[in-house]
Amino acid sequence: MQINNRRDILLLLLYSPGVGEVPNEPISGRTRLTKALFLFKEEVLPHFRRGTAISAENFYEFFPWNFGPFSRQIYDDLNFFQLHGFIEEEGTEEETLPESAAEWEEWLRSSAPDSADSAFTEYEEQQFRLTEKGTAFTKSKLYQSLSDEQKRLLREFKARVVSASLRSILRYVYERYPKEIVNSEIRDQVLGSGG
Numbered sequence: 001m002q003i004n005n006r007r008d009i010l011l012l013l014l015y016s017p018g019v020g021e022v023p024n025e026p027i028s029g030r031t032r033l034t035k036a037l038f039l040f041k042e043e044v045l046p047h048f049r050r051g052t053a054i055s056a057e058n059f060y061e062f063f064p065w066n067f068g069p070f071s072r073q074i075y076d077d078l079n080f081f082q083l084h085g086f087i088e089e090e091g092t093e094e095e096t097l098p099e100s101a102a103e104w105e106e107w108l109r110s111s112a113p114d115s116a117d118s119a120f121t122e123y124e125e126q127q128f129r130l131t132e133k134g135t136a137f138t139k140s141k142l143y144q145s146l147s148d149e150q151k152r153l154l155r156e157f158k159a160r161v162v163s164a165s166l167r168s169i170l171r172y173v174y175e176r177y178p179k180e181i182v183n184s185e186i187r188d189q190v191l192g193s194g195g
Contacts, residue, residue: 001141004053006060007077008142009040014087014130015138016151018158023139026090026129027162030075031067033128035169036161038062038069042177048153062180068173069180078128086134089126 003009013036018025027033040048041059049055062069081087130138143151161169167190174181174190184190 001145002053003142003145005058006037006054006073007081009045009054009059010037010074010077010081011086011130011134011138012142012146012154013037013040013158014128015135015143016154016158018155018162023143024130024135025158025162026127027158028127029125029166030078032161032166032169033078034071034074035068035166035173036157037071037074038173038177038180039161039169040157044153044157048150051147051150064180064183066183066185068170068184069177081134085131086137087128088131089128091126 003012014027015023016025017023027036037060041056041062045054045056045059060071060073062071064070078087078089082089146154164172170190174184
């Protein structure tokens, strides 16, 4: 099976080993996952895409939002895969940042604009991993078709994403991609923190 769309990359990123050598290491937080997929598109995809049908045109579309680059498509795809039993979420010990809650609320407003805010519970940070069904599909249909170089790129990228703090990921994105933060409400806070 040829890798040909953004959903394949989401599954592969979740499946790939990261810091350890064990596949399906969870990724904590929607904001971390969003910024990770943004960085994948910008920094890894040009090297990863050889032999696939994936390109910037059929990958996640990002726009400069209140807290940096954002894509509603990521939230939609997480929801899609959860409904189909491929991805599960569970609570995490990671700190919930205000921007994570705001991104969640933005997605809720855009995906269900007529729903009452009271219908949704308060935001809590979650971590994401593949279910048994998602793992079996991703391993046999997607991961096995990758070259050793693609597997290495995924593993090294995931290790950096899961081991870094969310604040350091935000800082990196903000420093490296100024065009993506033109609408950010926290630009001074992120760029001014840590030195």
